[in-house]
Amino acid sequence: MSARTVLLFPGLGAYSTGMLRQAAGEHPEVARTFAELDRAAAEHGVPSVAQAVLRDEPRPIREMLALPTEVLQLAIFGASVVTHRVLAAAGLRPYALLGHSFGEMAALVAAGAFSLAEGVHLVCARAEALSDWExxxxxxxxxxxxxxxxxxxxxxxxxxxxxxxxxxxxxxxxxxxxxxxxxxxxxxxxxxxxxxxxxxPYASHHPSARPAVARFVGLMAGIEQKPLEHRVYSPVHGRWYTDADDLKFAIAECMVLPVRFTDAVRDLHSSGATVFVESGALNALTRCVELTVPGVRTVAPLLDPADETGGLRRALAGEADVRPQRTDTASAVVAPVAPLAPVEIPAAREPEAVVAPMMGKDAVLAKLRALYAAALEYPEDALTEKALLEAELGVDSLKQTALLSRVVEEFGLPDRPGELRVWELPSLGAIADHVMGVERVLS
Structure with a gap:
């Protein structure tokens, strides 16, 4: 690939139910990486991450949160490392690696500064260092x-x-x-x-966590960094890492210093980077890139669990993920209003004390289509049951969070507004199933 490609390593939150299952069927690096990760995790008393991610039934985030903290964090870390390994095995040689917060550890493992087993040690040490701040x-x-x-x-x-x-x-x-x-x-x-x-669970990038830095550094004793095999840019330190840096101290400092991701993206773009690929689940970082330097090519290979192999092929080819564009045709799929602007949501009714009477799925979907169409200014026929709100319709996760709060009010659900996870409810069909499931429990 002739384009300068940047791999983006996301932070905590980059977990998607069912991630890597399709990719594992075509890429042996997935199973090998998680087997290696599990061996290292067992030394820290952490149960199998591969079992939770690849072999059990797909686990929603609520179930992952019920497991030891390290399982979810290692799943996110493992997804980032394995995405890089799959792309590297197919010949991708990135111009730069860019990690966001927690993602800096995966970026440095991908760059060769630490082995995968040492990366597991870093993740477990970080979790322990921050445990008192939860x-x-x-x-x-x-x-x-x-x-x-x-x-x-x-x-x-x-x-x-x-x-x-x-x-x-x-x-x-x-x-x-x-x-x-x-x-x-x-x-x-x-x-x-x-x-x-x-x-x-805590206030990351806040000065009050300064004592955790020393604790993290102490827990990393015995790990020796190796020469960097790829260029790594830190959005926390605002520069390229070098072999002269104490990388363990640098990533410990990431817990208390702010992440200036916007500046980092602009710096890399100005140096010639034209393709940005999410090395991990979902598309939080590629969406931020699109908002920061419009017009660049972005790929989020693991965004759609049903098309991971296609997403990885697009990443190798440097092909941008296709997002719908706004048009004046009423029946066409349209792009969202500029993300992160205040969301215009119809006035809410007074919440009901209990969930509305049992409805059929068609009726629930009809109410959801009307609600989402009014809030997003989309034609209702674009809001099909299976259309992925973010991957296909371009509705960013913050806007989805606001709309899910409106769903809670509209249907009188017992969920607390803001607690529903958008990655568990990626389509109107999934939201309708959640509504009906609550109705069955309460009826």
């Missing part, structure tokens, strides 16, 4: 640039809030104590700024 903090995404986010924090006079990540021109993640994050949400909504609390 439940003490939170993070939230705001549909605003850095300046607006900092003005919001200043106007609230919340010194414990900090900017944690700059993901796209209009997506800033703030970090801090749970109560302060919740108050920031109230202010953001009053200002009509998009707001979504993230499903993370």
């Amino acid at each position: 439940g003490r903090g939170a993070m939230a995404a705001i549909g605003a640039n850095e300046a607006v986010a900092r003005h919001l924090i200043g106007a609230m006079d919340e010194p414990d809030l900090a900017v944690g990540c700059l993901n796209a021109p209009r997506q800033t993640v703030i970090s801090g104590p749970v109560e302060a994050i919740d108050r920031a949400g109230q202010v953001a909504k009053a200002l009509e700024l998009f707001y979504a609390k993230l499903h993370l």
